[in-house]
Amino acid sequence: MLFCRLATTLGTFDISLDKLSDGELWLAQFFRGLSDGATYASLALALVMIYKSTGFINFAQGSLALLGVYLVYVFSVEQGLPIAVAVVCAMVASALVAMFIERTFIRPFPPNNVLPLVIVTLGLLLIIDSAVGIVWQFRTRSLPSMFSDSAPIQWGIARLTWRTIGNLGAVFVVVGLLYVLMARTKIGLAFRAVSSNLESAQLMGIRVGSTLGFGWALAAAIGTLSGALVVPDLLLEPSVMLRVLIFSLAAAALGGLDSMVGAVLGGLVVGLTRNLLVTFLDLSELALATAVAVILVVLLARPTGFLGTVRRERV
Amino acid sequence: MNFTAMGFKSNQAVADTQNTQDTQDVDLLQCDSEYLKVCGLRAAYGDVGVLHGIDFSVAKGQIAVILGANGAGKTTTLRALTGMVSTEGSIRLAGEELVGEPTAEIVRRGVAHVPQGRGTFGDMSVEENLLVGAFVRNDKQVRSDIAYWYQTFPVLGERRNQPAGSLSGGEQQMLAIARALMLRPSLLLLDEPSLGLAPMVTRFLFEQLKASNAIAGTTMLVVEQNAGLALSVASWAYVLEAGEMVLAGPACELAVNDKVRRAYLGY
Amino acid sequence: MGLALAKEGSRLHRRRQVIGWVLFALVVVVIPFLIADTYSATIFGNRYTVGLGNLSQAIAFMVAILGLNIATGYSGQLSLGHSFFVGSGAYLTAVLVNDFHWSYLSTLVVVVPGLFLFGVLFGLPALRIQGLYLGLLTFVMATVFPSIIRLEELADRTGGSNGLLIGSDLVAPSWAPTETVAEWLHSIPGLGARVPDGFTSRQSEAVYKYFLLVIVAAVCFWLVRNILVGRVGRALIAIRDNQLGAVANGINLAAYKTLSFGLSAAVGGVAGTMLAMHSGFVGPDEFGFNLAILLIVGSIVGGVATLHGAVAGGLVIQFVPHWSGQTQTLPGTDIALQGPYGGVILGVLLIAIVFALPSGAANGFRQLKARFMPVVPQAPARSVIVSPDA
Ligand SMILES: Nc1ncnc2c1ncn2[C@@H]1O[C@H](COP(=O)(O)OP(=O)(O)OP(=O)(O)O)[C@@H](O)[C@H]1O
Ligand SMILES: [Mg+2]
Numbered sequence: 001m002l003f004c005r006l007a008t009t010l011g012t013f014d015i016s017l018d019k020l021s022d023g024e025l026w027l028a029q030f031f032r033g034l035s036d037g038a039t040y041a042s043l044a045l046a047l048v049m050i051y052k053s054t055g056f057i058n059f060a061q062g063s064l065a066l067l068g069v070y071l072v073y074v075f076s077v078e079q080g081l082p083i084a085v086a087v088v089c090a091m092v093a094s095a096l097v098a099m100f101i102e103r104t105f106i107r108p109f110p111p112n113n114v115l116p117l118v119i120v121t122l123g124l125l126l127i128i129d130s131a132v133g134i135v136w137q138f139r140t141r142s143l144p145s146m147f148s149d150s151a152p153i154q155w156g157i158a159r160l161t162w163r164t165i166g167n168l169g170a171v172f173v174v175v176g177l178l179y180v181l182m183a184r185t186k187i188g189l190a191f192r193a194v195s196s197n198l199e200s201a202q203l204m205g206i207r208v209g210s211t212l213g214f215g216w217a218l219a220a221a222i223g224t225l226s227g228a229l230v231v232p233d234l235l236l237e238p239s240v241m242l243r244v245l246i247f248s249l250a251a252a253a254l255g256g257l258d259s260m261v262g263a264v265l266g267g268l269v270v271g272l273t274r275n276l277l278v279t280f281l282d283l284s285e286l287a288l289a290t291a292v293a294v295i296l297v298v299l300l301a302r303p304t305g306f307l308g309t310v311r312r313e314r315v
Numbered sequence: 316m317n318f319t320a321m322g323f324k325s326n327q328a329v330a331d332t333q334n335t336q337d338t339q340d341v342d343l344l345q346c347d348s349e350y351l352k353v354c355g356l357r358a359a360y361g362d363v364g365v366l367h368g369i370d371f372s373v374a375k376g377q378i379a380v381i382l383g384a385n386g387a388g389k390t391t392t393l394r395a396l397t398g399m400v401s402t403e404g405s406i407r408l409a410g411e412e413l414v415g416e417p418t419a420e421i422v423r424r425g426v427a428h429v430p431q432g433r434g435t436f437g438d439m440s441v442e443e444n445l446l447v448g449a450f451v452r453n454d455k456q457v458r459s460d461i462a463y464w465y466q467t468f469p470v471l472g473e474r475r476n477q478p479a480g481s482l483s484g485g486e487q488q489m490l491a492i493a494r495a496l497m498l499r500p501s502l503l504l505l506d507e508p509s510l511g512l513a514p515m516v517t518r519f520l521f522e523q524l525k526a527s528n529a530i531a532g533t534t535m536l537v538v539e540q541n542a543g544l545a546l547s548v549a550s551w552a553y554v555l556e557a558g559e560m561v562l563a564g565p566a567c568e569l570a571v572n573d574k575v576r577r578a579y580l581g582y
Numbered sequence: 583m584g585l586a587l588a589k590e591g592s593r594l595h596r597r598r599q600v601i602g603w604v605l606f607a608l609v610v611v612v613i614p615f616l617i618a619d620t621y622s623a624t625i626f627g628n629r630y631t632v633g634l635g636n637l638s639q640a641i642a643f644m645v646a647i648l649g650l651n652i653a654t655g656y657s658g659q660l661s662l663g664h665s666f667f668v669g670s671g672a673y674l675t676a677v678l679v680n681d682f683h684w685s686y687l688s689t690l691v692v693v694v695p696g697l698f699l700f701g702v703l704f705g706l707p708a709l710r711i712q713g714l715y716l717g718l719l720t721f722v723m724a725t726v727f728p729s730i731i732r733l734e735e736l737a738d739r740t741g742g743s744n745g746l747l748i749g750s751d752l753v754a755p756s757w758a759p760t761e762t763v764a765e766w767l768h769s770i771p772g773l774g775a776r777v778p779d780g781f782t783s784r785q786s787e788a789v790y791k792y793f794l795l796v797i798v799a800a801v802c803f804w805l806v807r808n809i810l811v812g813r814v815g816r817a818l819i820a821i822r823d824n825q826l827g828a829v830a831n832g833i834n835l836a837a838y839k840t841l842s843f844g845l846s847a848a849v850g851g852v853a854g855t856m857l858a859m860h861s862g863f864v865g866p867d868e869f870g871f872n873l874a875i876l877l878i879v880g881s882i883v884g885g886v887a888t889l890h891g892a893v894a895g896g897l898v899i900q901f902v903p904h905w906s907g908q909t910q911t912l913p914g915t916d917i918a919l920q921g922p923y924g925g926v927i928l929g930v931l932l933i934a935i936v937f938a939l940p941s942g943a944a945n946g947f948r949q950l951k952a953r954f955m956p957v958v959p960q961a962p963a964r965s966v967i968v969s970p971d972a
Binding site for chain 2: 199206208309
C-alpha cells in the first residue's frame with residue numbers, strides 16, 4: 001500500500017518537488033518531529049524501565065499515564081494549581097497508584113514466569129482505561145501545557161517553540177536523572193542487580209518486591225510526565241494515550257528494549273520519520289504504517305534495535 | 316594476607332568450641348553451640364519431593380561439608396536453607412526459625428550463599444558486583460573490604476571495571492565467593508566452589524576459606540565434589556543419598572570410612 | 583469422592599474418553615435448538631442473554647485463537663498481531679462474495695492459500711526478529727490494519743470507514759433436517775419445553791449458520807491436531823523449547839518457523855471468513871487493536887500450547903465482554919452501572935482467572951478432571967526402567 005501511494009505521490013511530481021525543496025517546511029517538520037519524538041521517548045523510557053527489571057512489557061503503562069494526565073487535569077484546571085505544580089503532584093500520585101498496583105496485582109506472582117504477568121497488565125489496561133471513561137466520561141477536554149507555544153526562534157514557517165524546547169529538555173533531564181539514580185545510588189544499584197539476575201539479587205539481601213515496586217513507581221511518574229507533554233498538542237479523552245503507547249512501543253523496540261538511551265533515540269527517530277514521511281509523501285492516514293515500516297527495516301538490520309543487548313542463547 | 320584489614324573480629328571463644336567439637340559424637344552435638352540446626356527438612360520442586368526429612372546441624376565456627384552423588388539433593392538442601400525452594404520442617408539459625416522467611420530476610424540475618432553456577436551479575440562490573448555483595452551493610456569498611464579482595468584475587472582488581480560476564484568461568488567463581496564474603500556473613504553456604512577452578516586455585520581458595528573461618532569465625536557449610544580436599548578442610552561431614560542423610564561424623568573419620576572412600580574418594 | 587482409578591489406555595479409560603466425546607457432541611448439537619430463541623436468565627437483578635449468534639461468534643474466535651496458538655504456543659514466536667490475518671481473511675471473503683458473487687464457503691479456496699502465503703511472507707522477517715521485538719512489531723502491525731482498510735485507493739472495494747455489508751444471505755438448503763430435529767427434541771419431556779415447536783426463517787438460518795461454523799471449526803481443529811501431533815508438531819515444540827538444540831538436531835529452523843507462521847495465518851484467515859459468515863458485515867475497527875488484545879487474552883486464558891484451550895479462550899473472549907456489558911446494576915444492589923463497566927469487569931475477571939489458574943483455564947480444567955477422574959499414566963511400551971542399584 002505504501003508503495004502504491006509512493007508511486008502516486010511521485011507521479012504528481014510538481015507537489016513533491018515543491019515540498020522537497022522547501023527548506024522551511026523541512027525545518028518546521030523537523031522541529032515537530034523532535035517535539036513528538038520527545039514525548040514518545042519518555043513513555044518508551046517507562047516501558048524500558050519495566051522491561052529491564054522484569055523482562056516483560058507493561059501494556060498498562062499507557063493507561064497509568066492516562067490516569068496521570070487526568071490527575072494533571074484535575075489538579076490544574078479543576079483545582080487551579082499552576083500547571084507545573086499540578087504535573088509534579090500528578091507524577092507523585094500516579095507513582096503511588098503504581099506502587100499499590102505492583103503490590104497487589106504483580107507481586108503475588110513468581111517474577112520469573114512472565115506470561116501470567118503480561119495478562120495481568122492487559123487486564124489492568126482494560127480496567128484503568130474503562131475506569132477513566134467511567135469517571136471522566138468520553139467528553140474531550142483541552143489540557144494546558146507547561147510550555148508556551150510562542151517561538152523564540154522563527155524562520156519563515158519554521159518555529160522553534162518553547163514547547164519543543166521544553167519537551168526535549170524534559171526528556172533529557174529525565175534521562176540524566178535516571179542515569180545518576182542508576183549509577184550513583186544504592187536503590188539504583190539494587191534495581192540494576194534485580195534486572196541483571198533476580199535470584200542472585202535476592203541472595204545479596206535485596207528485597208526484590210520493593211525494588212520492583214520502586215521501578216513501577218518511577219516508570220509511572222515518567223509516563224505521567226510524557227502524558228503531560230503530549231496531551232496539550234492533542235485533546236484529552238480516554239483513548240488518547242493508547243495511540244501514544246503504540247508509537248512508544250515502536251520507539252522502545254527500535255531503540256532496544258533494554259536500553260534507556262535507545263528509548264530516547266528510538267522515540268526521536270519515530271517522531272521524525274513520522275512527521276517527515278507523512279508531510280513529504282502525503283501519507284497522513286498511514287502515520288502508523290510508516291512507523292511499522294521503520295521498525296521493520298531497523299529490526300531486520302539489527303534484531304535488538306539500535307542499542308539493545310543481544311541475549312545469547314545456550315544449548 | 317591482612318585479615319585485620321577486613322575488620323573481621325577474631326573470636327577465640329568460638330574457635331575453642333569448634334576445636335573441642337571435632338572429637339565429640341553426634342549426641343553431644345545437640346547442645347547450645349549448634350548455630351544451624353535443621354530438623355525433618357523436606358523440599359520439593361512442584362510435586363516432586365527431593366528431600367525426605369533430613370536432620371543435620373552445624374556448630375558455630377565449624378566448617379561442615381555435605382558429600383553426595385549427582386542429583387542427591389545437595390544443591391536443594393542449600394537452596395532450602397535460603398528459602399529458594401518450597402520447604403517443610405525446621406531450620407533454626409541461632410535459635411531463630413528460617414522456614415517461611417523470604418530469601419532476602421534470611422540473607423539479612425547473615426547467611427551468604429554462593430549458588431552452583433555462580434550467579435554473578437554479568438552486565439555489571441566486577442566492582443559493582445562486590446558492592447552489591449555488601450548491599451545490606453551500612454558500615455564504612457566496604458571499600459577496604461573490596462581492596463582486600465582485590466589483593467587476594469589480583470585478577471579481580473585488574474578487571475574491576477569490566478563486566479563480570481567477560482570474566483572466565485573460574486574468575487567468576489572467585490568473584491562469586493568474594494562477593495558472598497562481602498556480606499561478612501556469619502554462615503556461608505558454598506555450592507561446589509571448586510567447579511571450574513584449576514587445582515592450584517582450588518587449593519588456594521580452600522586455604523582462604525579456612526583462614527576466614529579461623530579468623531572471622533565464619534561458620535561454613537560446603538557442598539563439594541572434591542571430597543578429599545573438602546574433608547581435609549572440614550571438621551564435620553555429612554553424606555546425602557537420594558534425599559536422605561545416610562552418614563554423619565567427624566571429617567577425619569569419614570575420610571577413612573570404606574564406603575565414603577570408595578564412593579567419593581575413588582580409592 | 584471421585585471415580586475409580588483408570589489406567590491410561592485401559593478399556594475403562596477409553597470408554598470414559600468415548601463417553602466424554604459423545605456427551606460433548608450431544609451438547610454441541612442440542613444447544614442451538616435450546617437457544618435459538620435467545621436464552622436469558624436474571625441473576626442478581628441483571629438480565630443476561632445467550633444468543634445463538636454469540637455462540638457462533640465464539641466458535642469463530644476459537645478458530646482464530648487456534649491459529650494464534652500455532653505460532654505462539656507451539657513454536658514460541660510471539661505474534662501479537664493475529665487480528666491482521668483474521669481481518670484479511672474476513673475482508674477477502676467479503677470482497678469475493680460481494681463483488682464476485684462467490685459463495686461464502688468457496689472463498690476458503692482463496693483465503694486459505696492466500697493467507698498461508700501471506701503468513702509465510704510475514705514469517706520471513708520473523709526469522710531474524712525474535713521474542714518481544716517480534717511481539718511488538720506484530721502488535722503495532724495489528725493497529726495498522728484499520729488504516730489500510732480506510733485508504734482511499736481501496737475504499738470502493740472495502741467500503742472504507744463505513745465497513746462493508748455483505749449482500750448475500752446464508753439460506754439453509756432444503757435438505758437440512760433442522761425442523762425434524764427440532765420436532766424430535768420438542769417431544770422430549772422436560773428439555774423439549776425449551777425448544778420452540780416451529781422455527782422462523784431467521785431462526786433456522788441462525789441454526790444453519792451455527793452448524794456450518796461448527797463443521798468448519800471441527801475440520802480446522804482436526805487438521806491442526808493431525809499436523810501438530812506428528813513430525814511437524816514435534817519440530818515446532820523443539821524449536822520453542824530450545825532453538826539451538828533443535829538446529830543441532832537437524833531441524834530446519836527457517837522452514838519450520840515460516841511454515842508455522844503460514845499455518846497460523848491460514849487458520850486465522852479461516853476464522854476471518856467465519857466471522858464474515860456469522861455477521862454478514864465487516865468493518866475496519868472490528869479487526870484492530872482490540873481484537874488483537876482479545877485474541878491474546880483468549881489464548882493465554884485457555885492455555886497457549888493446547889488445542890482445547892482455544893475452545894475455552896473463544897468462549898471467554900466472547901461471553902465475558904458480552905455479559906459484562908449486560909450488567910446494568912451492581913449485583914445484589916440497585917446501584918446503576920453506566921459507562922464502560924464491561925471493560926472493568928472483563929479486566930477484573932482476567933486478573934481473577936490468572937490468580938486462580940496461573941497455567942490457563944484448560945489446564946485448570948484438566949487438574950479438576952484429574953482430581954475426580956484419576957488416570958494412571960503408562961510408561962511407553964519398550965522403555966526399560968533402570969533401578970539405581972542395578
Ligand atoms: N528446578 C528443578 N525442578 C525440578 N526438579 C529439580 C530442580 N532442580 C533439581 N531438581 C531435581 O532434584 C534432585 C536433586 O537435585 P540437586 O540439584 O539438589 O542435586 P545435587 O545433589 O546438587 O546434584 P549435583 O551434584 O549434580 O549438583 C534431582 O533429581 C533433580 O532432578
Ligand atoms: Mg548441585
